[in-house]
Amino acid sequence: MTASPRTVRVELGDRSYDILIGPGLIASAATEIAKRLKGRRMAVITDNNVAPLYLDALMDGLASVGIEAVSAILPAGEKTKSFEHLIPVCETILGARIERNDAVIALGGGVIGDLTGFAAGIVRRGSRFIQIPTSLLAQVDSSVGGKTGINSPHGKNLIGVFHQPDLVLADTDVLDTLSPREFRAGYAEVAKYGLIDKPDFFEWLEKNWQAVFAGGDARIEAVAISCQAKADVVAADERENGQRALLNLGHTFGHALEAATAYDGTRLVHGEGVSIGMVLAHQFSSRMNLASPDVAKRVESHLKTVGLPTSMDEIPGTLPPAEVLMDAIAQDKKVKGGKLTFILTRGLGEAFVADDVPASEVLSFLKEKHPA
Amino acid sequence: MTASPRTVRVELGDRSYDILIGPGLIASAATEIAKRLKGRRMAVITDNNVAPLYLDALMDGLASVGIEAVSAILPAGEKTKSFEHLIPVCETILGARIERNDAVIALGGGVIGDLTGFAAGIVRRGSRFIQIPTSLLAQVDSSVGGKTGINSPHGKNLIGVFHQPDLVLADTDVLDTLSPREFRAGYAEVAKYGLIDKPDFFEWLEKNWQAVFAGGDARIEAVAISCQAKADVVAADERENGQRALLNLGHTFGHALEAATAYDGTRLVHGEGVSIGMVLAHQFSSRMNLASPDVAKRVESHLKTVGLPTSMDEIPGTLPPAEVLMDAIAQDKKVKGGKLTFILTRGLGEAFVADDVPASEVLSFLKEKHPA
Known part of the structure; x- marks a missing residue:
């Protein structure tokens, strides 16, 4: 038993x-x-x-x-x-x-x-x-x-x-029974909970990720902390009117990349899009002078270590130009009166909802990261 | 203006x-x-x-x-x-x-x-x-x-x-611009609010139905009272866990008749099904010794006066046998653990939710009203 x-x-x-x-x-x-x-x-x-x-x-x-x-x-x-x-x-x-x-x-x-x-x-x-x-x-x-x-x-x-x-x-x-690729994709969401508001959990993952991948108590712990983290956010904001949007860290960029690859799982699965998206969100936060570039580097480094993709050029095949990615972002759910809502961060585990991000800044950032 | x-x-x-x-x-x-x-x-x-x-x-x-x-x-x-x-x-x-x-x-x-x-x-x-x-x-x-x-x-x-x-x-x-038939069909629902818990409104309709059909203030009054009646019930029970079910007066029989006529509006439209269903619900209440047969007769008489059908044999074409109607009733939404929930009445404007109606009684009532 x-x-x-x-x-x-x-x-x-x-x-x-x-x-x-x-x-x-x-x-x-x-x-x-x-x-x-x-x-x-x-x-x-x-x-x-x-x-x-x-x-x-x-x-x-x-x-x-x-x-x-x-x-x-x-x-x-x-x-x-x-x-x-x-x-x-x-x-x-x-x-x-x-x-x-x-x-x-x-x-x-x-x-x-x-x-x-x-x-x-x-x-x-x-x-x-x-x-x-x-x-x-x-x-x-x-x-x-x-x-x-x-x-x-x-x-x-x-x-x-x-x-x-x-x-x-x-x-x-x-x-x-999951493939390593599928397990890693799920792990991107586990790491996300650390990056939203649990820097200690992210640090624990940096040290214990191999045990989480191996199974046993560390895995149960990581799943339980993740479920509890999401449950707390959902209990506070069931219908996503406010803080629940934090759960979308990495997802606005991630969804755009999934759309740009026509949801073709051989090229990109959801968690991989989130992994790249989280790195982009941290880099963009740094570009907007909200957070130190070291934070983005630390996030990128950990996700890379576990084997997740962390940049757009790792996606196999050709990506559409930045303008098309921008279009996909504008059609995403987090849009109010034409202004863009993004989850950005002020530091490790200090994500926040930014609802007035200029589209022009996002577009030039995307062009920089993904030159045509 | x-x-x-x-x-x-x-x-x-x-x-x-x-x-x-x-x-x-x-x-x-x-x-x-x-x-x-x-x-x-x-x-x-x-x-x-x-x-x-x-x-x-x-x-x-x-x-x-x-x-x-x-x-x-x-x-x-x-x-x-x-x-x-x-x-x-x-x-x-x-x-x-x-x-x-x-x-x-x-x-x-x-x-x-x-x-x-x-x-x-x-x-x-x-x-x-x-x-x-x-x-x-x-x-x-x-x-x-x-x-x-x-x-x-x-x-x-x-x-x-x-x-x-x-x-x-x-x-x-x-x-x-509605056809008389379509207006009458809607009127069945107006009358329903009286029959649920507003006997005075039903009496007012018996006297003023022609003015309601003609338009003007009586029509506005009838629509407003009906909307208010429904709004009151919905405000008290948005998700239909209890008293909202009263709004289904006439609808369990009505839906079965609509299903039996394959939702063919040339044979039966929703409000006509509700009209027949309300008369059946009152007759069944009388058969179960819950209400006087006079109430069913009064309801039937008013609905007939305005030109609504009040019995199954007024539906053009052949209806399936009572057993098939019973089957449609059992597949309706108002079923809990195999027992039938019906809206029945104790008198004019005294409808209530009966959640333990024996299927056998409903079937023999249907056979009586609609011999094969």
């Missing part, structure tokens, strides 16, 4: 929920679910990478506690976050005759979590939702906070809802 | 909003919008019945107050409440580069309001939304309360979100 998992509570009034973090949680998922939810019907949504590894174990577990479950297996990959796949998922959930106490379960990474959460959020104007994130990125980021959605030809995550899960089960063992 | 419109305030904390009710409100829409919203870009969604009548006036008005607007015209009819039409509406809104203070405007009846509200609710996880309802049904029902959505092959309104508008403009003049 495994020890009790760690629990992080996301405090959101009558929508509060627990994140359980620890080894072996897929094996004990059904028991943990049955302890907390009354429902006896569930719909499990997963993808064709995750299904062969964990779907049978989950379905058998659910059956063993008397929960009648159906499942749907979607193609793995970012392109699945589309109306094309959302529609049959909604129909699967409706076909399973999920009632008010029943739940929809997302078994997979961020793509499956975002898509399934969106479907759960709109079926019957909101159905119960359980996340079983199987990637590091999903465990420390997308499974906390209730953001769900799909992509549009106009940009990433532009269509979706806020829909909080009822329970999150983060099994840290499953991360052993 | 017209007099100031009546205002009904929907009290929902930081999501409170005004419903303006009166003549000439489409002509003054842009002024009313500019008074209340800072946004300078809007996307107007309408249908091919409404567009020739009011779209130019609205667009010209918006231009005259400096609001840049795009528009999309959808086919009129219930079938438009589908993913097929939702997707291009989302893309239109995104293409218009609507920012946080801008808004999406629904110009049309319930179908346009429900679909557009859903699109506004999911674009950027929630965009500002203005309703300009052009049918009586939309003015007194769907434009108040924030329910949005589309239909699924599994049933009506099964996919959607709660998304409150920022402003509702109910122009009572536009109701003059």
Whole structure:
């Protein structure tokens, strides 16, 4: 038997929920679910990478506690976050005759979590939702906070809802099956929490990152601190009217790079975009005389050490010119009345929301970093 | 110039909003919008019945107050409440580069309001939304309360979100262009507010319904009382956990009849389904010894007087057998753990939520009313 998992509570009034973090949680998922939810019907949504590894174990577990479950297996990959796949998922959930106490379960990474959460959020104007994130990125980021959605030809995550899960089960063992590249991509978000407002955590990561990659207690610790960090921000600002925007550190540049590479995961995955984006955000902060250039160098150095890309020229293939990247930034969500909102920093772990960044400065910075 | 419109305030904390009710409100829409919203870009969604009548006036008005607007015209009819039409509406809104203070405007009846509200609710996880309802049904029902959505092959309104508008403009003049059949269908919902908990209003309608149909002050009064009634219920129970379910009086039977006629508006429109459903709910209440049979007779008599259908055998074409209607009821939203929730009544204007109605009783009642 495994020890009790760690629990992080996301405090959101009558929508509060627990994140359980620890080894072996897929094996004990059904028991943990049955302890907390009354429902006896569930719909499990997963993808064709995750299904062969964990779907049978989950379905058998659910059956063993008397929960009648159906499942749907979607193609793995970012392109699945589309109306094309959302529609049959909604129909699967409706076909399973999920009632008010029943739940929809997302078994997979961020793509499956975002898509399934969106479907759960709109079926019957909101159905119960359980996340079983199987990637590091999903465990420390997308499974906390209730953001769900799909992509549009106009940009990433532009269509979706806020829909909080009822329970999150983060099994840290499953991360052993991730490719090093995928683990590193998730690690970018872990480092982000240090860079937002936890310089001590960033320093701990600089010393302990190899243990986090190896597994065991350091990994559980890093996942738990990350979930707690995100939970704290979300509890203070559920709908992203203010401080929640800090979580977008590195994301405005990152999203633009993802758009510029047409969400082609062979060239750039989300966490890699965030890694480059965080370095750019620190360099831009230094250029704006907000922070010492040493901070940007220290961030770049650590991310490089773990094997993450830290500059645009590491992205395989040709990037569009700076003007096109700028256009993608302007179409991003963080725009008010034509002015640009960026997350910048005053030092290590001193990020802040800057809502009056001149577009001209960003464009000339991009041109400098990425000459045509 | 017209007099100031009546205002009904929907009290929902930081999501409170005004419903303006009166003549000439489409002509003054842009002024009313500019008074209340800072946004300078809007996307107007309408249908091919409404567009020739009011779209130019609205667009010209918006231009005259400096609001840049795009528009999309959808086919009129219930079938438009589908993913097929939702997707291009989302893309239109995104293409218009609507920012946080801008808004999406629904110009049309319930179908346009429900679909557009859903699109506004999911674009950027929630965009500002203005309703300009052009049918009586939309003015007194769907434009108040924030329910949005589309239909699924599994049933009506099964996919959607709660998304409150920022402003509702109910122009009572536009109701003059409705067909008598469409006006009557909306009137069924007006009568419903009396039957829920306002016996005096129902009595007033019995005496004044002809004036309401004719237009003028009686119509404004009926629309305002209806909006206020719905606003009061919604303010007390936004997410339909309790008393809001009272608004479904007549709707469980009504939705089953709409499903049984494949949402074919030539056979049955929503308000007609509600009319028959309200009569059935009163008859069933009497059969369960909850209310006197005289109440059901009085309700039937008034609805018949205004020209609404009051029994299943008035629906043109063949209805499926009672068992199939029962199946549609069981798939409706108001189901908990297999038990049926119905809105029943103890007398005129004394509706209540009954959450333990035996399915067997409903089925034998349906067989009695609709022998195979």
